[in-house]
Amino acid sequence: MAVQPGSLTLVQAAKDGDEAAFEVLLEPLLDQGYRLACGFLHDHQAAEDAVQEAAIKAWRKLDRLREGSEMRPWFLGIVANECRSTRRARWWTVLKLDHPEAIEDPRDDAILEGVELRRALRAMDSAKRLVLVLHWYLDLPLDEIAVITGSSVHGVESRLLRATQELKRRMEVQRGRP
Amino acid sequence: MDDLSLRNEFRRALDVVAPPAPWLAANVRTELRQHRGERVRRRPFALTLSPAAARLLAIALIVVLMLAAAGAFLVIHRFVLQPIPIHTRTGAVSRECSTGTTDMITTQVGWQGTSRTTDGGTTWLDVSPPAMPSAGKGGGDTCVLDATHAWVTVAISANNTCPTGCAGPEIDRLYVMSTTDGGATWRTSQPIPASGMSLGVEYDFFDTLHGWLLTDTGYYAPHRYTRDLYATTDGGVHWNHVTSASSRDGSVLGTTAVACTATGITFSSVTTGWLTWDCTQGNGPGLPQGNGPQLAVTRDGGRTWAAVNLPSAPYGCGATPPIFSAKAGVLLLSCQGGAVVYRTGDAGQTWTAGQRQISSQVASQVDFVDGTTGFYFEFDRAKKVWTLYRTTSGGADWAVVKSGLFPGQNVNSLQFINETTGLATVSNSPVPWVTNDGGKTWSLPPPYRSVGNEICTQPTDPGAGSGPRAVQMFSRTTGWAAGARRTTDGGATWINVGPPSLKLRSSASAEFFLDANHAWVVQTAGSSTACADRAVVFSTADGGATWQQGAVVPLANPGVGVWVDFLDAADGWLIDGSQLYRSSDAGRTWNLVAANVGMSSSCIAFGPMAFSSLTTGWMQVQCRNGGGLAVTHDGGANWSAQILAKSSCCVSSVLPTFFDSTNGMVFDDSNGPIFAMTSDGGQRWVRHGLPRLSYFTCVGKGGVSQCSNQSIAALSLINPSQGWALVTNDVTGRGGPFALTVEHTEDGGRTWSSVEADLMKVNAYPDPSQTTLTYVDSKVAFLWIQNRLFTTADGGHGWTAVQITYR
Numbered sequence: 003m004a005v006q007p008g009s010l011t012l013v014q015a016a017k018d019g020d021e022a023a024f025e026v027l028l029e030p031l032l033d034q035g036y037r038l039a040c041g042f043l044h045d046h047q048a049a050e051d052a053v054q055e056a057a058i059k060a061w062r063k064l065d066r067l068r069e070g071s072e073m074r075p076w077f078l079g080i081v082a083n084e085c086r087s088t089r090r091a092r093w094w095t096v097l098k099l100d101h102p103e104a105i106e107d108p109r110d111d112a113i114l115e116g117v118e119l120r121r122a123l124r125a126m127d128s129a130k131r132l133v134l135v136l137h138w139y140l141d142l143p144l145d146e147i148a149v150i151t152g153s154s155v156h157g158v159e160s161r162l163l164r165a166t167q168e169l170k171r172r173m174e175v176q177r178g179r180p
Numbered sequence: 181m182d183d184l185s186l187r188n189e190f191r192r193a194l195d196v197v198a199p200p201a202p203w204l205a206a207n208v209r210t211e212l213r214q215h216r217g218e219r220v221r222r223r224p225f226a227l228t229l230s231p232a233a234a235r236l237l238a239i240a241l242i243v244v245l246m247l248a249a250a251g252a253f254l255v256i257h258r259f260v261l262q263p264i265p266i267h268t269r270t271g272a273v274s275r276e277c278s279t280g281t282t283d284m285i286t287t288q289v290g291w292q293g294t295s296r297t298t299d300g301g302t303t304w305l306d307v308s309p310p311a312m313p314s315a316g317k318g319g320g321d322t323c324v325l326d327a328t329h330a331w332v333t334v335a336i337s338a339n340n341t342c343p344t345g346c347a348g349p350e351i352d353r354l355y356v357m358s359t360t361d362g363g364a365t366w367r368t369s370q371p372i373p374a375s376g377m378s379l380g381v382e383y384d385f386f387d388t389l390h391g392w393l394l395t396d397t398g399y400y401a402p403h404r405y406t407r408d409l410y411a412t413t414d415g416g417v418h419w420n421h422v423t424s425a426s427s428r429d430g431s432v433l434g435t436t437a438v439a440c441t442a443t444g445i446t447f448s449s450v451t452t453g454w455l456t457w458d459c460t461q462g463n464g465p466g467l468p469q470g471n472g473p474q475l476a477v478t479r480d481g482g483r484t485w486a487a488v489n490l491p492s493a494p495y496g497c498g499a500t501p502p503i504f505s506a507k508a509g510v511l512l513l514s515c516q517g518g519a520v521v522y523r524t525g526d527a528g529q530t531w532t533a534g535q536r537q538i539s540s541q542v543a544s545q546v547d548f549v550d551g552t553t554g555f556y557f558e559f560d561r562a563k564k565v566w567t568l569y570r571t572t573s574g575g576a577d578w579a580v581v582k583s584g585l586f587p588g589q590n591v592n593s594l595q596f597i598n599e600t601t602g603l604a605t606v607s608n609s610p611v612p613w614v615t616n617d618g619g620k621t622w623s624l625p626p627p628y629r630s631v632g633n634e635i636c637t638q639p640t641d642p643g644a645g646s647g648p649r650a651v652q653m654f655s656r657t658t659g660w661a662a663g664a665r666r667t668t669d670g671g672a673t674w675i676n677v678g679p680p681s682l683k684l685r686s687s688a689s690a691e692f693f694l695d696a697n698h699a700w701v702v703q704t705a706g707s708s709t710a711c712a713d714r715a716v717v718f719s720t721a722d723g724g725a726t727w728q729q730g731a732v733v734p735l736a737n738p739g740v741g742v743w744v745d746f747l748d749a750a751d752g753w754l755i756d757g758s759q760l761y762r763s764s765d766a767g768r769t770w771n772l773v774a775a776n777v778g779m780s781s782s783c784i785a786f787g788p789m790a791f792s793s794l795t796t797g798w799m800q801v802q803c804r805n806g807g808g809l810a811v812t813h814d815g816g817a818n819w820s821a822q823i824l825a826k827s828s829c830c831v832s833s834v835l836p837t838f839f840d841s842t843n844g845m846v847f848d849d850s851n852g853p854i855f856a857m858t859s860d861g862g863q864r865w866v867r868h869g870l871p872r873l874s875y876f877t878c879v880g881k882g883g884v885s886q887c888s889n890q891s892i893a894a895l896s897l898i899n900p901s902q903g904w905a906l907v908t909n910d911v912t913g914r915g916g917p918f919a920l921t922v923e924h925t926e927d928g929g930r931t932w933s934s935v936e937a938d939l940m941k942v943n944a945y946p947d948p949s950q951t952t953l954t955y956v957d958s959k960v961a962f963l964w965i966q967n968r969l970f971t972t973a974d975g976g977h978g979w980t981a982v983q984i985t986y987r
Binding site: 123 | 186187189190191193194196197201204205208209211213740741786802
């Protein structure tokens with residue numbers, strides 16, 4: 003009989019080519035990956051595409067996940083890269099939402115504020131947008147954001163502070179406040 | 181605004197654009213299965229690169245990236261996320277050419293950008309035009325007219341930069357590539373002088389000769405750009421400038437929908453054309469202007485344009501190009517929470533909104549066959565099913581065609597080729613579902629099969645490929661490989677001697693080769709009510725010349741997989757994830773030994789078994805907290821966890837192999853090499869020595885550790901004392917080439933000596949899971965490495981590559 007490669011953990015099993023083990027690892031992360039992509043792209047169809055593409059890339063690159071490393075920041079980092087690529091590909095062409103943002107009742111402040119925040123987010127550069135979504139929307143700790151963005155915790159803190167200030171400024175401008 | 185308020189506002193704002201996607205996990209699973217086998221297993225860099233080599237590699241990568249950036253090109257790519265699927269203009273129907281998403285011309289022939297299918301979407305062939313200098317292959321903006329006529333734009337950018345305030349890189353010139361033979365050959369147009377900061381390109385062909393192309397160039401911040409319209413009358417070879425408009429000249433064409441995203445252009449005759457925009461979205465930092473959809477019309481071939489009023493248009497909708505048949509036409513507005521269909525009966529002079537807002541999720545779930553007849557899918561969030569509606573009045577009224585379709589899935593797109601034949605791309609299916617009765621019933625094209633909502637996975641040949649895999653040689657001449665391939669001439673010729681395929685066969689399968697003649701192949705199959713609910717074991721005692729079909733074995737966990745193991749020609753075990761069966765008549769009949777062999781409810785049997793006697797055997801299991809080995813000492817009725825060997829970090833879960841009922845071995849190199857042996861049937865395992873490797877101190881992200889440029893790729897023992905190891909050595913420490921050497925032991929691993937072998941070097945790291953070393957005796961051995969087979973007849977000194985014939 004040929005010696006069969008084996009595994010101790012799911013990660014090892016997945017690295018050995020066990021697709022089912024990889025799915026077990028990945029599925030709990032899909033929702034956060036999807037929410038990250040939606041928050042970044044504001045387009046749920048594109049977000050689904052980005053998460054699917056990220057899943058395939060994660061499968062292909064699983065060997066690069068170092069022993070002892072956390073799967074979540076590694077996968078979310080791939081999703082973020084995929085979102086950036088998607089946005090780069092679309093940036094200068096047509097960006098179309100499946101659900102164009104209607105404001106049917108301008109008195110509905112909740113909808114209005116949502117629109118303002120999304121518009122403000124879209125106007126910001128991708129690095130700032132990413133830390134904003136990861137921190138304020140996904141509630142991830144700074145050290146995990148640092149892993150996802152490939153920077154230091156201190157760098158994330160600084161970028162988050164600047165991005166939050168810029169976001170608030172942009173929202174206030176849109177609301178007509180100084 | 182405090183942190184809590186801001187966090188709540190993020191949720192409120194972004195939850196709207198992140199609707200639940202319960203089908204996502206299924207979609208990902210489907211995608212992964214389609215990409216199975218694409219993963220490139222490679223050696224971790226920490227093991228292969230010295231710090232100096234890593235620095236050199238990093239510098240080289242930077243240089244390559246800089247060169248790539250300097251030579252980067254730009255390919256015009258219009259992005260319209262899942263637009264209404266577009267057909268060819270058959271008969272009197274006029275619509276925009278297909279722009280990149282899946283578009284089936286017939287049930288068999290279709291396009292997906294510049295990929296083309298002729299088998300209903302089962303396989304797609306990239307028929308992209310060849311790359312132009314300074315441009316990449318594919319990726320342009322496609323326009324598909326029919327089964328054979330298509331165009332794709334290519335933009336050349338000498339300087340792929342984006343100054344402050346721009347919305348995209350600057351392009352120098354634009355080309356249109358055209359094919360009239362389904363992508364077999366392409367012709368390049370004369371250059372179109374679309375220089376400047378490109379914001380987008382829209383183009384359309386009315387027929388095989390007449391086309392129009394609109395470019396937006398300039399800057400969105402501040403709003404300063406130019407729209408140029410070109411036309412061709414020779415199928416896209418020559419383009420003539422028709423008109424030009426500027427955002428500051430006051431013209432309708434120049435000032436309509438400034439900063440909005442253009443969604444299409446379509447010509448319903450050689451004089452009448454329509455331009456549409458979505459002003460809820462814009463490009464660049466400038467905010468979109470305007471309220472709702474924008475539509476403009478030309479009735480003089482594009483020279484002049486007039487804005488079109490859509491009465492009672494809801495705020496915040498995006499228009500998609502209209503579809504006409506004679507004077508009847510429809511135009512779709514995608515709005516928040518649904519869509520509105522406008523219709524015209526006077527060739528677009530006046531438009532009337534449908535009274536009902538159809539609540540399809542995206543525009544791609546709506547499709548019009550012509551200017552009056554259309555279909556759309558609506559999702560019932562409570563029941564999680566889809567309902568298909570139909571209109572024959574241009575959207576004035578809709579009738580239910582069928583409810584309860586595709587439960588739990590997402591309908592990504594819908595396309596009707598005519599009033600009766602349609603295709604739906606659904607999240608759980610690798611190919612579109614097809615209807616031939618106007619949407620009442622849907623089915624998958626053969627060979628695909630579905631049971632209820634479940635798509636049955638297709639069986640695959642484990643031996644598919646150009647050469648043998650998982651080679652097991654049992655004598656100097658005879659061996660087996662994956663997919664029931666067998667050789668009788670020392671590996672030169674491999675023939676598929678497998679059993680016939682069951683009807684309604686499913687994807688799970690297993691095989692076991694006991695010796696040169698005895699083998700078992702397990703196939704799984706389904707029924708009208710299940711994709712897979714039974715297994716059948718085929719056995720051969722004459723090397724595959726004849727196969728005996730065993731009794732049907734009911735499956736409890738067909739999705740997990742099946743595995744089979746035989747101790748001798750009569751005694752074997754079969755497992756499907758939890759149910760263990762036993763046969764004592766060579767696989768003809770099977771009896772249930774245990775209904776749940778996973779040790780506990782949190783574990784499942786998840787891999788092959790290895791029995792060393794009628795009572796003792798091992799099995800790979802997968803539990804919530806990791807995987808491992810389970811052992812039985814009562815023939816499979818009861819199982820418990822067992823650790824055979826442990827490296828510095830990890831426990832091996834590789835199955836043991838046995839020379840006889842008492843002596844066995846286990847070797848695992850997945851976390852540093854470990855080698856253990858037993859002489860009491862597996863009760864006690866003792867670590868044995870391996871060839872000594874050279875280690876050096878290295879620093880990775882995990883801190884300081886010991887690295888080696890060497891590894892043991894394979895180990896083969898012919899008895900508890902005598903064995904050989906294949907050692908790989910990254911001689912330069914730069915990730916290859918790898919030198920291969922053979923080490924020999926005659927005392928069970930206590931001492932090792934090098935065999936003076938003339939093995940070749942390999943450029944890539946030899947994946948241990950794809951490397952097999954088999955000594956059939958002290959002289960004859962086979963080495964299967966990187967899809968090549970080598971053999972030796974002198975114990976490993978001289979190796980000869982075997983020329984393989986594989987089928």
